[in-house]
Amino acid sequence: MGKSSKDKRDLYYRKAKEEGWRARSAFKLLQLNDQFQLFDGVRRVVDLCAAPGSWSQVLSRELYEKQQDTATPAKIVAVDLQPMSPINGVTTLQADITHPKTLQRILDEFGGEPADFVCSDGAPDVTGLHDLDEYIQAQLILCALQLTTCMLRAGGTFVAKIFRGRDIDLLYSQLRFLFDRVICAKPRSSRGTSLEAFIVCIGYKPRPGWQPTLELSKSTEEFFEGSGIGRATTLEHLELPEEERCVAKFVACGDLSSYDSDATYTLDENYQRISLDPVQSPTAPPYKKALELKRRGEMVRK
Ligand SMILES: C[S@@+](CC[C@H](N)C(=O)[O-])C[C@H]1O[C@@H](n2cnc3c(N)ncnc32)[C@H](O)[C@@H]1O
Known part of the structure; x- marks a missing residue:
């Protein structure tokens, strides 16, 4: 395959x-924002699972750079397991979103104030074992949701990547207990052939009296106790009567003038000669150690 074939x-x-x-995912957030005006009035935003940082770049451009001459430009906090190269106006935290301590680190950045908008584009490393991958992805979404319920202001917005697997309507139903509107959105830049989509949850409405707290010793069921999310036995097998299960409205974002991510477009001759390099090389790729060993001639087959 030639250098420009992916281009x-x-x-x-x-x-x-x-x-x-830094990544093509930037267009997904831009198209979601075009559809839902996610950034309107946002002052504090959290980008979960943010590396390499294209969503944070979009947030920086739309929320920080446009407001940087004002007294209080938006505050953006980006969190990922991987280290991230700096982005203008973005505080990056190298942390695990499944760890309760991460919550306090984020809130410290906001001086204890709640966030207006939380987004998560999280995806675990895939193992290739389909059921396991689906399970880990579902757990990551739940962790992002738990974190969100502890730091989002009432009325705030949560957006997260999902894969429309078997039991996705259950997640929609659970979310409907916590938000006024839950929409399943598919930006045009997300490949039609992929099960990927984004839940857009608008108008956070925690049940009065419910105080979500994150503790290592607490199970997910214990965390959501009192939240009003149905009658959970385990959250994955939540028992909801048929009338309480909901199918979220499906919205395709990006009009027909946007490019089709599943189509192949020809490159002009000029482009073929000067194929562009990636904007940001990975900061800590897993193959880095192997490359170093190889360079030092220490890569030996045992
Ligand atoms: C698809 S990438 C995100 C791309 C990003 N939105 C962008 O626009 O550049 C998924 C990210 O999820 C991160 N991730 C997976 N599990 C995580 C966890 N438990 N805590 C924090 N980040 C996690 C991965 O390190 C990876 O960088």
Whole structure:
């Protein structure tokens, strides 16, 4: 395969490099924002699972750079297991969103004030074992949701990546207990052939008296006790009467003039000669150690 073959197959990948985004995912958040005006009035935002940082770049451009001359520009906190290269106006935390201590680190950045908007584009490393991958992804979404319920202001918005697997309507139903509106959105830059979509949860409405607290010793069921989320036995097998299960409205974002992420577009001759390099090389890729060993001639087969 030639150097430009991915550029040819994936127009958003190519456009991301042209426009300086660290990943093509930037277009997903931009298209979601076009559809739902997610950034309106937002002062404090948390980007969970943020590396390499294209969503944080979008937030920086739309919320920090446009307001930097005002007395209080938006505060953006980005969290990931991986280290991230700096982005203008973004505080990066290298932390695990499944660990309760991460919550306090985020709140400290906001001086104890709640967030207006939390987004999560989290995805675990895939093992190739389909059921296990689906389970870990579901757990990651639950962790992002738990964290969100502890730091989002009433009326705030939560957006997270989901995979529309078997029991996704259960998640929609659970979310409907916590938010006024739950929409399943598919940006045009997300491949039609992928099960990926985004839940857009608008108008956070925690049940009065429910005080979500994160503790290592607490199970997910204990965490949501009192939240009003149905009658949980385990959260994955939540018992909801048929009338309480809900199918979220499905919205495709990005109009027909947007590029189709599953189509192949031709490259002009000029582009083929000067195929662009990625905007940001991975900061700590797993293959780095192997490359170092190889360079030092220490890579030996045992
Ligand atoms: C698809 S990438 C996010 C891309 C990002 N939104 C962007 O636009 O550049 C998924 C990220 O989830 C992160 N992640 C997975 N599990 C995590 C966890 N438990 N805590 C924090 N980050 C996690 C991974 O390290 C990875 O960087």
